[in-house]
Amino acid sequence: MPSSKPPATGDKPVPPEAPELIWLRPERTGRGPRPAHSRDSIAAAAMAIADAEGLDAVSMRRVAAALGAGTMSLYNYVPKKEHLLDLMLDAACAEYRLPAEPSGDVRADLTALGHEQLTIFRRHPWLPALVVARPGIGPNALRYTDHFLAVTAPTGLPGGARMEAMAMFNGFICQFAQYEQTAAASAKWQAEMVGYLTQAATSGAYPNLAQAFATAGPPADPDQAFDRTLDRVISAILAPMAGS
Structure with a gap:
Protein backbone atom coordinates (compact mmCIF):
# COMPACT_ATOMS: atom_id res chain seq x y z
CA MET A 1 0.00 0.00 0.00
CA PRO A 2 1.44 3.42 -0.88
CA SER A 3 2.32 5.68 2.00
CA SER A 4 -0.11 8.49 2.82
CA LYS A 5 2.74 10.65 4.08
CA PRO A 6 3.75 13.56 1.86
CA PRO A 7 7.25 13.42 0.43
CA ALA A 8 9.98 14.98 2.55
CA THR A 9 10.91 18.54 1.78
CA GLY A 10 13.27 18.71 -1.17
CA ASP A 11 12.26 15.31 -2.56
CA LYS A 12 11.67 15.37 -6.31
CA PRO A 13 10.26 12.69 -8.59
CA VAL A 14 13.04 10.80 -10.34
CA PRO A 15 12.51 10.86 -14.11
CA PRO A 16 12.55 7.45 -15.76
CA GLU A 17 15.91 6.50 -17.23
CA ALA A 18 16.05 6.84 -20.99
CA PRO A 19 16.34 3.51 -22.85
CA GLU A 20 19.87 2.56 -23.84
CA LEU A 21 18.81 1.17 -27.22
CA ILE A 22 17.96 3.79 -29.80
CA TRP A 23 15.25 1.48 -31.14
CA LEU A 24 13.37 1.92 -27.85
CA ARG A 25 13.49 5.70 -28.18
CA PRO A 26 10.73 7.34 -30.24
CA GLU A 27 12.14 9.22 -33.21
CA ARG A 28 9.84 12.12 -32.42
CA THR A 29 7.19 12.78 -29.80
CA GLY A 30 4.63 14.28 -32.16
CA ARG A 31 4.67 17.59 -30.30
CA GLY A 32 6.21 20.82 -31.50
CA PRO A 33 7.55 21.73 -34.95
CA ARG A 34 8.62 19.04 -37.38
CA ALA A 94 17.67 -1.71 -45.79
CA GLU A 95 19.59 -2.31 -49.04
CA TYR A 96 18.77 -6.03 -49.06
CA ARG A 97 16.38 -6.82 -51.91
CA LEU A 98 14.48 -9.63 -50.24
CA PRO A 99 11.63 -11.47 -51.93
CA ALA A 100 8.22 -11.43 -50.29
CA GLU A 101 8.44 -15.19 -49.68
CA PRO A 102 11.21 -17.80 -49.98
CA SER A 103 11.14 -19.92 -53.12
CA GLY A 104 11.28 -23.16 -51.13
CA ASP A 105 14.69 -24.06 -52.60
CA VAL A 106 16.84 -23.46 -49.53
CA ARG A 107 20.18 -23.72 -51.32
CA ALA A 108 19.15 -21.34 -54.09
CA ASP A 109 17.67 -18.83 -51.64
CA LEU A 110 20.75 -18.87 -49.38
CA THR A 111 23.07 -18.56 -52.38
CA ALA A 112 21.15 -15.50 -53.55
CA LEU A 113 21.20 -14.05 -50.04
CA GLY A 114 24.95 -14.62 -49.72
CA HIS A 115 25.65 -12.82 -52.99
CA GLU A 116 23.36 -9.98 -51.95
CA GLN A 117 25.24 -9.60 -48.68
CA LEU A 118 28.67 -9.63 -50.34
CA THR A 119 27.49 -6.97 -52.81
CA ILE A 120 26.43 -4.73 -49.93
CA PHE A 121 29.72 -5.32 -48.11
CA ARG A 122 31.66 -4.41 -51.24
CA ARG A 123 29.57 -1.25 -51.60
CA HIS A 124 30.32 -0.27 -48.01
CA PRO A 125 33.83 -1.52 -47.08
CA TRP A 126 33.42 -0.34 -43.48
CA LEU A 127 30.36 -2.51 -42.93
CA PRO A 128 31.81 -6.01 -42.25
CA ALA A 129 33.80 -4.82 -39.23
CA LEU A 130 30.73 -3.04 -37.87
CA VAL A 131 28.57 -6.14 -38.32
CA VAL A 132 31.10 -8.16 -36.31
CA ALA A 133 31.40 -5.54 -33.57
CA ARG A 134 27.71 -4.61 -33.11
CA PRO A 135 24.71 -6.91 -33.46
CA GLY A 136 22.16 -5.54 -35.88
CA ILE A 137 18.76 -5.45 -34.20
CA GLY A 138 17.12 -2.49 -35.92
CA PRO A 139 13.96 -2.89 -38.01
CA ASN A 140 15.81 -3.66 -41.25
CA ALA A 141 18.20 -6.10 -39.56
CA LEU A 142 15.19 -7.89 -38.05
CA ARG A 143 13.63 -8.03 -41.53
CA TYR A 144 16.79 -9.80 -42.75
CA THR A 145 16.74 -12.16 -39.74
CA ASP A 146 13.10 -13.03 -40.27
CA HIS A 147 13.80 -13.76 -43.94
CA PHE A 148 16.75 -16.03 -43.09
CA LEU A 149 14.61 -17.95 -40.60
CA ALA A 150 11.88 -18.35 -43.21
CA VAL A 151 14.36 -19.54 -45.84
CA THR A 152 15.89 -22.15 -43.51
CA ALA A 153 12.61 -23.40 -42.01
CA PRO A 154 12.56 -26.49 -44.33
CA THR A 155 15.86 -27.71 -42.81
CA GLY A 156 13.96 -28.93 -39.75
CA LEU A 157 16.37 -27.13 -37.43
CA PRO A 158 14.78 -25.48 -34.39
CA GLY A 159 14.73 -21.69 -34.25
CA GLY A 160 17.80 -21.41 -32.01
CA ALA A 161 19.87 -23.61 -34.30
CA ARG A 162 18.79 -21.58 -37.32
CA MET A 163 19.93 -18.41 -35.54
CA GLU A 164 23.31 -20.09 -35.01
CA ALA A 165 23.34 -21.04 -38.70
CA MET A 166 22.72 -17.39 -39.58
CA ALA A 167 25.67 -16.33 -37.42
CA MET A 168 27.90 -18.86 -39.23
CA PHE A 169 26.58 -17.74 -42.62
CA ASN A 170 27.06 -14.03 -41.90
CA GLY A 171 30.42 -14.63 -40.22
CA PHE A 172 31.85 -16.35 -43.30
CA ILE A 173 30.72 -13.53 -45.61
CA CYS A 174 32.10 -10.87 -43.23
CA GLN A 175 35.45 -12.66 -43.08
CA PHE A 176 35.60 -13.11 -46.84
CA ALA A 177 34.81 -9.43 -47.45
CA GLN A 178 37.43 -8.29 -44.93
CA TYR A 179 40.11 -10.55 -46.42
CA GLU A 180 39.22 -9.31 -49.89
CA GLN A 181 39.65 -5.71 -48.72
CA THR A 182 43.01 -6.45 -47.10
CA ALA A 183 44.34 -8.19 -50.20
CA ALA A 184 43.13 -5.39 -52.47
CA ALA A 185 44.64 -2.70 -50.26
CA SER A 186 48.10 -4.23 -50.12
CA ALA A 187 49.47 -6.22 -53.04
CA LYS A 188 52.85 -6.24 -51.26
CA TRP A 189 51.32 -7.85 -48.16
CA GLN A 190 49.61 -10.53 -50.24
CA ALA A 191 52.77 -11.30 -52.22
CA GLU A 192 54.77 -11.59 -49.01
CA MET A 193 52.13 -13.84 -47.45
CA VAL A 194 52.14 -16.18 -50.45
CA GLY A 195 55.94 -16.26 -50.39
CA TYR A 196 56.01 -17.00 -46.67
CA LEU A 197 53.46 -19.80 -46.92
CA THR A 198 55.30 -21.30 -49.90
CA GLN A 199 58.51 -21.27 -47.91
CA ALA A 200 56.77 -22.92 -44.97
CA ALA A 201 55.20 -25.57 -47.19
CA THR A 202 58.57 -26.51 -48.72
CA SER A 203 60.41 -26.59 -45.38
CA GLY A 204 59.35 -30.13 -44.61
CA ALA A 205 57.93 -29.10 -41.23
CA TYR A 206 54.34 -28.98 -42.46
CA PRO A 207 53.66 -32.02 -44.67
CA ASN A 208 49.89 -31.48 -44.84
CA LEU A 209 50.37 -27.86 -45.86
CA ALA A 210 52.84 -29.00 -48.53
CA GLN A 211 50.28 -31.48 -49.88
CA ALA A 212 47.58 -28.80 -49.98
CA PHE A 213 49.88 -26.41 -51.85
CA ALA A 214 50.88 -29.13 -54.31
CA THR A 215 47.25 -29.69 -55.35
CA ALA A 216 45.97 -26.13 -54.99
CA GLY A 217 46.60 -25.03 -58.57
CA PRO A 218 46.77 -21.37 -59.64
CA PRO A 219 45.25 -18.64 -57.45
CA ALA A 220 41.47 -18.80 -57.57
CA ASP A 221 39.28 -16.05 -58.92
CA PRO A 222 37.78 -14.33 -55.84
CA ASP A 223 34.20 -14.78 -57.04
CA GLN A 224 34.77 -18.46 -57.75
CA ALA A 225 36.41 -18.94 -54.34
CA PHE A 226 33.43 -17.23 -52.70
CA ASP A 227 30.95 -19.44 -54.55
CA ARG A 228 32.75 -22.66 -53.59
CA THR A 229 33.10 -21.78 -49.94
CA LEU A 230 29.58 -20.39 -49.68
CA ASP A 231 28.32 -23.68 -51.12
CA ARG A 232 30.15 -25.58 -48.35
CA VAL A 233 28.67 -23.34 -45.66
CA ILE A 234 25.19 -23.87 -47.09
CA SER A 235 25.79 -27.65 -47.21
CA ALA A 236 26.53 -27.55 -43.49
CA ILE A 237 23.26 -25.71 -42.87
CA LEU A 238 21.39 -28.26 -45.01
CA ALA A 239 22.96 -31.29 -43.30
CA PRO A 240 19.83 -32.03 -41.16
CA MET A 241 17.77 -32.28 -44.36
CA ALA A 242 20.25 -34.74 -45.89
CA GLY A 243 20.07 -36.96 -42.80
CA SER A 244 16.27 -36.98 -42.55
Missing part, protein backbone atom coordinates in the same frame (compact mmCIF):
# COMPACT_ATOMS: atom_id res chain seq x y z
CA PRO A 35 12.29 18.14 -36.83
CA ALA A 36 14.76 19.46 -39.36
CA HIS A 37 16.42 16.04 -39.73
CA SER A 38 15.44 12.38 -39.52
CA ARG A 39 17.27 9.24 -38.53
CA ASP A 40 17.34 8.24 -42.18
CA SER A 41 18.99 11.49 -43.29
CA ILE A 42 21.50 11.33 -40.43
CA ALA A 43 22.40 7.73 -41.27
CA ALA A 44 22.75 8.59 -44.97
CA ALA A 45 25.15 11.44 -44.19
CA ALA A 46 27.24 9.23 -41.91
CA MET A 47 27.35 6.44 -44.50
CA ALA A 48 28.51 8.84 -47.21
CA ILE A 49 31.44 9.87 -45.01
CA ALA A 50 32.30 6.25 -44.17
CA ASP A 51 32.10 5.18 -47.82
CA ALA A 52 34.48 7.96 -48.85
CA GLU A 53 36.93 7.99 -45.95
CA GLY A 54 36.32 4.95 -43.73
CA LEU A 55 34.48 4.43 -40.46
CA ASP A 56 37.11 6.23 -38.38
CA ALA A 57 36.27 9.46 -40.22
CA VAL A 58 32.68 9.38 -38.94
CA SER A 59 32.10 11.68 -35.99
CA MET A 60 29.15 13.61 -34.67
CA ARG A 61 30.88 16.82 -35.75
CA ARG A 62 31.45 15.61 -39.32
CA VAL A 63 27.90 14.34 -39.68
CA ALA A 64 26.46 17.55 -38.28
CA ALA A 65 28.54 19.59 -40.71
CA ALA A 66 27.36 17.46 -43.63
CA LEU A 67 23.77 18.14 -42.60
CA GLY A 68 24.36 21.85 -42.03
CA ALA A 69 23.52 21.46 -38.35
CA GLY A 70 25.26 22.27 -35.09
CA THR A 71 27.07 19.39 -33.44
CA MET A 72 25.13 19.76 -30.19
CA SER A 73 21.81 19.85 -32.02
CA LEU A 74 22.60 16.45 -33.55
CA TYR A 75 22.57 14.93 -30.05
CA ASN A 76 18.85 15.72 -29.89
CA TYR A 77 18.39 13.10 -32.61
CA VAL A 78 21.25 10.72 -31.82
CA PRO A 79 22.29 10.86 -28.14
CA LYS A 80 25.68 9.18 -28.69
CA LYS A 81 27.95 7.86 -31.41
CA GLU A 82 27.05 4.22 -30.71
CA HIS A 83 23.50 5.09 -31.72
CA LEU A 84 24.83 6.61 -34.93
CA LEU A 85 26.62 3.34 -35.74
CA ASP A 86 23.40 1.44 -35.10
CA LEU A 87 21.53 3.70 -37.52
CA MET A 88 24.23 3.21 -40.16
CA LEU A 89 24.14 -0.56 -39.79
CA ASP A 90 20.38 -0.69 -40.08
CA ALA A 91 20.36 1.67 -43.07
CA ALA A 92 22.76 -0.71 -44.82
CA CYS A 93 20.44 -3.61 -44.01
Whole structure:
Protein backbone atom coordinates (compact mmCIF):
# COMPACT_ATOMS: atom_id res chain seq x y z
CA MET A 1 0.00 0.00 0.00
CA PRO A 2 1.44 3.42 -0.88
CA SER A 3 2.32 5.68 2.00
CA SER A 4 -0.11 8.49 2.82
CA LYS A 5 2.74 10.65 4.08
CA PRO A 6 3.75 13.56 1.86
CA PRO A 7 7.25 13.42 0.43
CA ALA A 8 9.98 14.98 2.55
CA THR A 9 10.91 18.54 1.78
CA GLY A 10 13.27 18.71 -1.17
CA ASP A 11 12.26 15.31 -2.56
CA LYS A 12 11.67 15.37 -6.31
CA PRO A 13 10.26 12.69 -8.59
CA VAL A 14 13.04 10.80 -10.34
CA PRO A 15 12.51 10.86 -14.11
CA PRO A 16 12.55 7.45 -15.76
CA GLU A 17 15.91 6.50 -17.23
CA ALA A 18 16.05 6.84 -20.99
CA PRO A 19 16.34 3.51 -22.85
CA GLU A 20 19.87 2.56 -23.84
CA LEU A 21 18.81 1.17 -27.22
CA ILE A 22 17.96 3.79 -29.80
CA TRP A 23 15.25 1.48 -31.14
CA LEU A 24 13.37 1.92 -27.85
CA ARG A 25 13.49 5.70 -28.18
CA PRO A 26 10.73 7.34 -30.24
CA GLU A 27 12.14 9.22 -33.21
CA ARG A 28 9.84 12.12 -32.42
CA THR A 29 7.19 12.78 -29.80
CA GLY A 30 4.63 14.28 -32.16
CA ARG A 31 4.67 17.59 -30.30
CA GLY A 32 6.21 20.82 -31.50
CA PRO A 33 7.55 21.73 -34.95
CA ARG A 34 8.62 19.04 -37.38
CA PRO A 35 12.29 18.14 -36.83
CA ALA A 36 14.76 19.46 -39.36
CA HIS A 37 16.42 16.04 -39.73
CA SER A 38 15.44 12.38 -39.52
CA ARG A 39 17.27 9.24 -38.53
CA ASP A 40 17.34 8.24 -42.18
CA SER A 41 18.99 11.49 -43.29
CA ILE A 42 21.50 11.33 -40.43
CA ALA A 43 22.40 7.73 -41.27
CA ALA A 44 22.75 8.59 -44.97
CA ALA A 45 25.15 11.44 -44.19
CA ALA A 46 27.24 9.23 -41.91
CA MET A 47 27.35 6.44 -44.50
CA ALA A 48 28.51 8.84 -47.21
CA ILE A 49 31.44 9.87 -45.01
CA ALA A 50 32.30 6.25 -44.17
CA ASP A 51 32.10 5.18 -47.82
CA ALA A 52 34.48 7.96 -48.85
CA GLU A 53 36.93 7.99 -45.95
CA GLY A 54 36.32 4.95 -43.73
CA LEU A 55 34.48 4.43 -40.46
CA ASP A 56 37.11 6.23 -38.38
CA ALA A 57 36.27 9.46 -40.22
CA VAL A 58 32.68 9.38 -38.94
CA SER A 59 32.10 11.68 -35.99
CA MET A 60 29.15 13.61 -34.67
CA ARG A 61 30.88 16.82 -35.75
CA ARG A 62 31.45 15.61 -39.32
CA VAL A 63 27.90 14.34 -39.68
CA ALA A 64 26.46 17.55 -38.28
CA ALA A 65 28.54 19.59 -40.71
CA ALA A 66 27.36 17.46 -43.63
CA LEU A 67 23.77 18.14 -42.60
CA GLY A 68 24.36 21.85 -42.03
CA ALA A 69 23.52 21.46 -38.35
CA GLY A 70 25.26 22.27 -35.09
CA THR A 71 27.07 19.39 -33.44
CA MET A 72 25.13 19.76 -30.19
CA SER A 73 21.81 19.85 -32.02
CA LEU A 74 22.60 16.45 -33.55
CA TYR A 75 22.57 14.93 -30.05
CA ASN A 76 18.85 15.72 -29.89
CA TYR A 77 18.39 13.10 -32.61
CA VAL A 78 21.25 10.72 -31.82
CA PRO A 79 22.29 10.86 -28.14
CA LYS A 80 25.68 9.18 -28.69
CA LYS A 81 27.95 7.86 -31.41
CA GLU A 82 27.05 4.22 -30.71
CA HIS A 83 23.50 5.09 -31.72
CA LEU A 84 24.83 6.61 -34.93
CA LEU A 85 26.62 3.34 -35.74
CA ASP A 86 23.40 1.44 -35.10
CA LEU A 87 21.53 3.70 -37.52
CA MET A 88 24.23 3.21 -40.16
CA LEU A 89 24.14 -0.56 -39.79
CA ASP A 90 20.38 -0.69 -40.08
CA ALA A 91 20.36 1.67 -43.07
CA ALA A 92 22.76 -0.71 -44.82
CA CYS A 93 20.44 -3.61 -44.01
CA ALA A 94 17.67 -1.71 -45.79
CA GLU A 95 19.59 -2.31 -49.04
CA TYR A 96 18.77 -6.03 -49.06
CA ARG A 97 16.38 -6.82 -51.91
CA LEU A 98 14.48 -9.63 -50.24
CA PRO A 99 11.63 -11.47 -51.93
CA ALA A 100 8.22 -11.43 -50.29
CA GLU A 101 8.44 -15.19 -49.68
CA PRO A 102 11.21 -17.80 -49.98
CA SER A 103 11.14 -19.92 -53.12
CA GLY A 104 11.28 -23.16 -51.13
CA ASP A 105 14.69 -24.06 -52.60
CA VAL A 106 16.84 -23.46 -49.53
CA ARG A 107 20.18 -23.72 -51.32
CA ALA A 108 19.15 -21.34 -54.09
CA ASP A 109 17.67 -18.83 -51.64
CA LEU A 110 20.75 -18.87 -49.38
CA THR A 111 23.07 -18.56 -52.38
CA ALA A 112 21.15 -15.50 -53.55
CA LEU A 113 21.20 -14.05 -50.04
CA GLY A 114 24.95 -14.62 -49.72
CA HIS A 115 25.65 -12.82 -52.99
CA GLU A 116 23.36 -9.98 -51.95
CA GLN A 117 25.24 -9.60 -48.68
CA LEU A 118 28.67 -9.63 -50.34
CA THR A 119 27.49 -6.97 -52.81
CA ILE A 120 26.43 -4.73 -49.93
CA PHE A 121 29.72 -5.32 -48.11
CA ARG A 122 31.66 -4.41 -51.24
CA ARG A 123 29.57 -1.25 -51.60
CA HIS A 124 30.32 -0.27 -48.01
CA PRO A 125 33.83 -1.52 -47.08
CA TRP A 126 33.42 -0.34 -43.48
CA LEU A 127 30.36 -2.51 -42.93
CA PRO A 128 31.81 -6.01 -42.25
CA ALA A 129 33.80 -4.82 -39.23
CA LEU A 130 30.73 -3.04 -37.87
CA VAL A 131 28.57 -6.14 -38.32
CA VAL A 132 31.10 -8.16 -36.31
CA ALA A 133 31.40 -5.54 -33.57
CA ARG A 134 27.71 -4.61 -33.11
CA PRO A 135 24.71 -6.91 -33.46
CA GLY A 136 22.16 -5.54 -35.88
CA ILE A 137 18.76 -5.45 -34.20
CA GLY A 138 17.12 -2.49 -35.92
CA PRO A 139 13.96 -2.89 -38.01
CA ASN A 140 15.81 -3.66 -41.25
CA ALA A 141 18.20 -6.10 -39.56
CA LEU A 142 15.19 -7.89 -38.05
CA ARG A 143 13.63 -8.03 -41.53
CA TYR A 144 16.79 -9.80 -42.75
CA THR A 145 16.74 -12.16 -39.74
CA ASP A 146 13.10 -13.03 -40.27
CA HIS A 147 13.80 -13.76 -43.94
CA PHE A 148 16.75 -16.03 -43.09
CA LEU A 149 14.61 -17.95 -40.60
CA ALA A 150 11.88 -18.35 -43.21
CA VAL A 151 14.36 -19.54 -45.84
CA THR A 152 15.89 -22.15 -43.51
CA ALA A 153 12.61 -23.40 -42.01
CA PRO A 154 12.56 -26.49 -44.33
CA THR A 155 15.86 -27.71 -42.81
CA GLY A 156 13.96 -28.93 -39.75
CA LEU A 157 16.37 -27.13 -37.43
CA PRO A 158 14.78 -25.48 -34.39
CA GLY A 159 14.73 -21.69 -34.25
CA GLY A 160 17.80 -21.41 -32.01
CA ALA A 161 19.87 -23.61 -34.30
CA ARG A 162 18.79 -21.58 -37.32
CA MET A 163 19.93 -18.41 -35.54
CA GLU A 164 23.31 -20.09 -35.01
CA ALA A 165 23.34 -21.04 -38.70
CA MET A 166 22.72 -17.39 -39.58
CA ALA A 167 25.67 -16.33 -37.42
CA MET A 168 27.90 -18.86 -39.23
CA PHE A 169 26.58 -17.74 -42.62
CA ASN A 170 27.06 -14.03 -41.90
CA GLY A 171 30.42 -14.63 -40.22
CA PHE A 172 31.85 -16.35 -43.30
CA ILE A 173 30.72 -13.53 -45.61
CA CYS A 174 32.10 -10.87 -43.23
CA GLN A 175 35.45 -12.66 -43.08
CA PHE A 176 35.60 -13.11 -46.84
CA ALA A 177 34.81 -9.43 -47.45
CA GLN A 178 37.43 -8.29 -44.93
CA TYR A 179 40.11 -10.55 -46.42
CA GLU A 180 39.22 -9.31 -49.89
CA GLN A 181 39.65 -5.71 -48.72
CA THR A 182 43.01 -6.45 -47.10
CA ALA A 183 44.34 -8.19 -50.20
CA ALA A 184 43.13 -5.39 -52.47
CA ALA A 185 44.64 -2.70 -50.26
CA SER A 186 48.10 -4.23 -50.12
CA ALA A 187 49.47 -6.22 -53.04
CA LYS A 188 52.85 -6.24 -51.26
CA TRP A 189 51.32 -7.85 -48.16
CA GLN A 190 49.61 -10.53 -50.24
CA ALA A 191 52.77 -11.30 -52.22
CA GLU A 192 54.77 -11.59 -49.01
CA MET A 193 52.13 -13.84 -47.45
CA VAL A 194 52.14 -16.18 -50.45
CA GLY A 195 55.94 -16.26 -50.39
CA TYR A 196 56.01 -17.00 -46.67
CA LEU A 197 53.46 -19.80 -46.92
CA THR A 198 55.30 -21.30 -49.90
CA GLN A 199 58.51 -21.27 -47.91
CA ALA A 200 56.77 -22.92 -44.97
CA ALA A 201 55.20 -25.57 -47.19
CA THR A 202 58.57 -26.51 -48.72
CA SER A 203 60.41 -26.59 -45.38
CA GLY A 204 59.35 -30.13 -44.61
CA ALA A 205 57.93 -29.10 -41.23
CA TYR A 206 54.34 -28.98 -42.46
CA PRO A 207 53.66 -32.02 -44.67
CA ASN A 208 49.89 -31.48 -44.84
CA LEU A 209 50.37 -27.86 -45.86
CA ALA A 210 52.84 -29.00 -48.53
CA GLN A 211 50.28 -31.48 -49.88
CA ALA A 212 47.58 -28.80 -49.98
CA PHE A 213 49.88 -26.41 -51.85
CA ALA A 214 50.88 -29.13 -54.31
CA THR A 215 47.25 -29.69 -55.35
CA ALA A 216 45.97 -26.13 -54.99
CA GLY A 217 46.60 -25.03 -58.57
CA PRO A 218 46.77 -21.37 -59.64
CA PRO A 219 45.25 -18.64 -57.45
CA ALA A 220 41.47 -18.80 -57.57
CA ASP A 221 39.28 -16.05 -58.92
CA PRO A 222 37.78 -14.33 -55.84
CA ASP A 223 34.20 -14.78 -57.04
CA GLN A 224 34.77 -18.46 -57.75
CA ALA A 225 36.41 -18.94 -54.34
CA PHE A 226 33.43 -17.23 -52.70
CA ASP A 227 30.95 -19.44 -54.55
CA ARG A 228 32.75 -22.66 -53.59
CA THR A 229 33.10 -21.78 -49.94
CA LEU A 230 29.58 -20.39 -49.68
CA ASP A 231 28.32 -23.68 -51.12
CA ARG A 232 30.15 -25.58 -48.35
CA VAL A 233 28.67 -23.34 -45.66
CA ILE A 234 25.19 -23.87 -47.09
CA SER A 235 25.79 -27.65 -47.21
CA ALA A 236 26.53 -27.55 -43.49
CA ILE A 237 23.26 -25.71 -42.87
CA LEU A 238 21.39 -28.26 -45.01
CA ALA A 239 22.96 -31.29 -43.30
CA PRO A 240 19.83 -32.03 -41.16
CA MET A 241 17.77 -32.28 -44.36
CA ALA A 242 20.25 -34.74 -45.89
CA GLY A 243 20.07 -36.96 -42.80
CA SER A 244 16.27 -36.98 -42.55
